[in-house]
Amino acid sequence: xxxxxxxxxxxxxxxxxxxxxxxxxxxxxxxxxxxxxxxxxxxxxxxxxxxxxxxxxxxxxxxxxxxxxxxxxxxxxxxxxxxxxxxxxxxxxxxxxxxxxxxxxxxxxxxxxxxxxxxxxxxxxxxxxxxxxxxxxxxxxxxxxxxxxxxxxxxxxxxxxxxxxxxxxxxxxxxxxxxxxxxxxxxxxxxxxxxxxxxxxxxxxxxxxxxxxxxxxxxxxxxxxxxxxxxxxxxxxxxxxxxxxxxxxxxxxxxxxxxxxxxxxxxxxxxxxxxxxxxxxxxxxxxxxxxxxxxxxxxxxxxxxxxxxxxxxxxxxxxxxxxxxxxxxxxxxxxxxxxxxxxxxxxxxxxxxxxxxxxxxxxxxxxxxxxxxxxxxxxxxxxxxx
Amino acid sequence: xxxxxxxxxxxxxxxxxxxxxxxxxxxxxxxxxxxxxxxxxxxxxxxxxxxxxxxxxxxxxxxxxxxxxxxxxxxxxxxxxxxxxxxxxxxxxxxxxxxxxxxxxxxxxxxxxxxxxxxxxxxxxxxxxxxxxxxxxxxxxxxxxxxxxxxxxxxxxxxxxxxxxxxxxxxxxxxxxxxxxxxxxxxxxxxxxxxxxxxxxxxxxxxxxxxxxxxxxxxxxxxxxxxxxxxxxxxxxxxxxxxxxxxxxxxxxxxxxxxxxxxxxxxxxxxxxxxxxxxxxxxxxxxxxxxxxxxxxxxxxxxxxxxxxxxxxxxxxxxxxxxxxxxxxxxxxxxxx
Numbered sequence: 001x002x003x004x005x006x007x008x009x010x011x012x013x014x015x016x017x018x019x020x021x022x023x024x025x026x027x028x029x030x031x032x033x034x035x036x037x038x039x040x041x042x043x044x045x046x047x048x049x050x051x052x053x054x055x056x057x058x059x060x061x062x063x064x065x066x067x068x069x070x071x072x073x074x075x076x077x078x079x080x081x082x083x084x085x086x087x088x089x090x091x092x093x094x095x096x097x098x099x100x101x102x103x104x105x106x107x108x109x110x111x112x113x114x115x116x117x118x119x120x121x122x123x124x125x126x127x128x129x130x131x132x133x134x135x136x137x138x139x140x141x142x143x144x145x146x147x148x149x150x151x152x153x154x155x156x157x158x159x160x161x162x163x164x165x166x167x168x169x170x171x172x173x174x175x176x177x178x179x180x181x182x183x184x185x186x187x188x189x190x191x192x193x194x195x196x197x198x199x200x201x202x203x204x205x206x207x208x209x210x211x212x213x214x215x216x217x218x219x220x221x222x223x224x225x226x227x228x229x230x231x232x233x234x235x236x237x238x239x240x241x242x243x244x245x246x247x248x249x250x251x252x253x254x255x256x257x258x259x260x261x262x263x264x265x266x267x268x269x270x271x272x273x274x275x276x277x278x279x280x281x282x283x284x285x286x287x288x289x290x291x292x293x294x295x296x297x298x299x300x301x302x303x304x305x306x307x308x309x310x311x312x313x314x315x316x317x318x319x320x321x322x323x324x325x326x327x328x329x330x331x332x333x334x335x336x337x338x339x340x341x342x343x344x345x346x347x348x349x350x351x352x353x354x355x356x357x358x359x360x361x362x363x364x365x366x367x368x369x370x371x372x373x374x375x376x377x378x379x380x381x382x383x384x385x386x
Numbered sequence: 387x388x389x390x391x392x393x394x395x396x397x398x399x400x401x402x403x404x405x406x407x408x409x410x411x412x413x414x415x416x417x418x419x420x421x422x423x424x425x426x427x428x429x430x431x432x433x434x435x436x437x438x439x440x441x442x443x444x445x446x447x448x449x450x451x452x453x454x455x456x457x458x459x460x461x462x463x464x465x466x467x468x469x470x471x472x473x474x475x476x477x478x479x480x481x482x483x484x485x486x487x488x489x490x491x492x493x494x495x496x497x498x499x500x501x502x503x504x505x506x507x508x509x510x511x512x513x514x515x516x517x518x519x520x521x522x523x524x525x526x527x528x529x530x531x532x533x534x535x536x537x538x539x540x541x542x543x544x545x546x547x548x549x550x551x552x553x554x555x556x557x558x559x560x561x562x563x564x565x566x567x568x569x570x571x572x573x574x575x576x577x578x579x580x581x582x583x584x585x586x587x588x589x590x591x592x593x594x595x596x597x598x599x600x601x602x603x604x605x606x607x608x609x610x611x612x613x614x615x616x617x618x619x620x621x622x623x624x625x626x627x628x629x630x631x632x633x634x635x636x637x638x639x640x641x642x643x644x645x646x647x648x649x650x651x652x653x654x655x656x657x658x659x660x661x662x663x664x665x666x667x668x669x670x671x672x673x674x675x676x677x678x679x680x681x682x683x684x685x686x687x688x689x690x691x692x693x694x695x696x697x698x699x700x701x702x703x704x705x706x707x708x709x710x711x712x713x714x715x716x717x718x719x720x721x722x723x
Contacts, residue, residue: 098682100683103482103684104482104682104684105681107481107684108680128481129481201581243668247581247666247668248584248666248667248668249666250667255560259565261581261584374683377682377684377685378683381675381682381685382498384670384678385502385678386501386670
C-alpha cells in the first residue's frame with residue numbers, strides 16, 4: 001500500500017465507526033465528522049442532484065432538538081413529524097392553559113423555548129419587558145405580509161417592527177353537548193344560568209383569567225376587558241356563585257367533553273371545530289352579548305436556545321402548503337389569503353370556523369392591560385381557591 | 387449531659403470519648419478507666435502532638451463526610467428559603483414578579499386563601515387516616531401472617547407502584563373515574579349520570595392510592611420487630627386474639643403508625659398533583675394556590691408568604707406529631723421511615 005493510497009483511500013469501516021461514536025459522545029463536532037468521513041462532501045454532491053433531497057437548504061446548523069410552547073390540541077402532530085423528517089430537528093411541544101402561564105415562565109427565565117404562540121393582547125407587554133426579539137423576516141421567506149388580513153395581524157408589529165407572525169385567528173364561544181342539554185343557549189348570560197341549573201356539575205370554564213373573567217363580565221353586560229373594580233367585583237360574585245356547580249376549571253376541556261363528563265364548556269374556535277367534527281351533537285355557539293375574538297401569533301423568545309431551528313420551524317409553518325394541513329387538522333381560521341385559497345370548501349364553509357360577519361360585531365379583542373392587571377390576576381386566583 | 391465534669395486525664399481523645407459517653411447516657415467511659423489504671427494516659431504524656439493530629443484528622447473526615455450534603459442543603463434549601471422569606475415582605479411588580487419593599491401586606495392577605503388552607507388541613511389528615519385504615523391490615527399480613535419464604539417478594543410488591551411515575555398512575559385514575567370508566571359500568575346496571583371525577587372523593591381515592599406504600603412500610607417495619615413470644619404468652623394466658631391485638635400488637639406498632647401518619651400528612655400538606663388532576667381545579671390545596679400565584683398571577687411575594695406559612699405549619703404539625711409519638715411509644719425511637 002503506497003502512502004498516496006493510504007492518504008486518499010475512503011475511510012475504513014472501523015474508522016467510520018470510531019468517528020461516529022466520537023460524534024455521538026460529543027467529542028467532535030458534526031463538521032469534523034462530516035469532513036473526516038467524507039460524508040459532508042458526498043452529501044453536498046448528492047444534494048445537487050435534483051429530486052434526491054427535497055429539504056430546503058438551511059445555511060445554519062439547526063441542531064437536533066427544539067422546543068415549542070403552544071396551546072392544547074393546537075397542531076397536527078404530523079406537521080412536526082414532517083418537519084423532523086425534512087430538517088432532522090425533533091420538536092418538543094409544551095402545552096399551556098393561559099398566556100399568563102407562558103408569561104410567568106418567560107419572566108422566571110430558562111424556558112428553553114425556541115418558538116411560542118402568544119395571543120394578540122400579550123405581544124406589547126412581551127416587547128416592553130424585553131422578552132421577545134424583533135423577527136428577522138429574511139429568515140422567514142415563506143411569510144407574505146401582502147396576503148395577510150390586516151384586521152387580525154396588526155398587533156404583531158410594534159412601532160413598525162415585526163415581533164410576531166400570525167398563526168390563525170379565532171373566537172371564544174361555548175361548546176354545548178346538545179344531547180345532554182336541551183336549553184338553547186345564545187349568550188354568556190345563558191351559559192352561567194344553565195351552568196347552575198340544567199348543567200349542574202357538568203360545565204367547565206377556562207383556567208384563564210382573560211376568558212373566564214371576561215365572559216362573566218360580558219354576561220353581566222360589561223366589557224370583556226373591564227378592569228373597573230366595581231364591575232370586577234360583580235364578576236367575582238358571579239364566578240364564586242357558579243363555582244360549586246362547575247365540573248372543572250381547566251383550559252384543556254376536550255378530554256372532559258369527549259368523555260361526556262362535561263356537557264358544556266367555554267371553548268375556542270379550533271376546539272369547537274374539532275369536537276363538532278367528531279361529535280356532531282356538540283354545538284359551538286358565540287355569545288350574542290359579546291365575547292372574545294383573537295389572533296394567535298408565533299414569536300421567538302430572546303432567551304431561545306436554538307434560534308435557527310425556531311426560524312426554520314416558523315418558516316415551515318408559514319409555507320402555505322404546510323399551513324393548510326395544520327388548518328384542516330386544527331380547525332382555526334387562517335389570516336393568510338394564500339392558505340384560504342388552498343383550503344377545501346367544506347372547511348371554508350364551516351360556520352364554526354368562518355362565522356358570519358354579523359355574529360362577530362359584538363366580540364372584542366383582548367386588551368393588553370388585562371394581562372398585567374393585578375386585580376384581574378388576583379380575582380382569578382381567589383376564584384380558584386374559593 | 388448526664389455525667390458531671392470529665393474526670394479523666396484531660397487528653398482530647400479521652401475528653402471527647404467521655405463527652406460522647408455522657409451524651410449517650412452511659413455512666414462511665416470504661417475504656418477511659420482502663421487507660422487510667424494501666425497506662426496513665428501514656429500516649430498523652432509521651433507525645434502531645436499525636437492526639438492533636440488524630441483530632442484534626444477526625445475533624446477533616448467529619449467535614450468531608452458532611453460537606454456534600456451540607457453544601458447541597460445550603461444551596462438548594464437554606465438559601466432559597468432565605469430568598470423566599472425576603473420575597474414574602476416584598477411587593478408584586480407591575481407586570482408581575484417581585485419588587486423590593488418591606489411590607490406585611492402579603493401576610494395580611496393570607497385570609498384570602500383560607501379556603502385552600504382549610505381544604506388542605508382537612509383533607510390531609512383524613513387522607514392519612516384512610517391510608518392507615520387500608521395500610522394496617524396489609525402491613526399486619528406481611529409482617530405476621532405471610533409465609534416468611536415469600537415475605538421479601540410480597541414486600542417488594544408494595545414498592546412496585548413506585549416504578550411508574552405518580553403522574554402516569556394518576557392519569558390512569560382520570561380514565562377509570564371518568565364517564566367512560568366506572569360511571570359507564572354503573573350506567574349498564576341502570577345507575578345513570580354518576581359523576582366521580584373532579585370531586586373530593588376522587589381526590590381522597592387518589593391520595594390513598596398514591597401514598598399507601600409510604601404508610602405500609604413503617605408499620606410493617608415496626609410489626610416485624612414485634613417479639614412473637616409476647617403473642618404466644620398472651621395466648622397462653624388465655625387472651626382472645628382480639629384482646630392480644632389491642633393489648634400488645636397495636637401498642638407495640640404505634641411508633642410505626644405514628645411515623646406513617648406523620649410522613650403521609652406532611653407530604654399531603656404540600657400535595658399539588660392529585661387535586662389538580664382528580665379535583666379538576668375545584669378541590670384546591672394550598673399547593674395549588676402556590677402554583678397559581680407563581681405560574682398564573684405572578685405574585686411572587688404573596689406566593690412566598692404562603693410558602694413560608696406552609697413551612698411553619700408543617701414544622702408545627704411535625705413537632706406535635708413527634709411529641710405525641712414519643713409519649714405514646716415511651717421512647718424516642720420514632721423516626722421518619
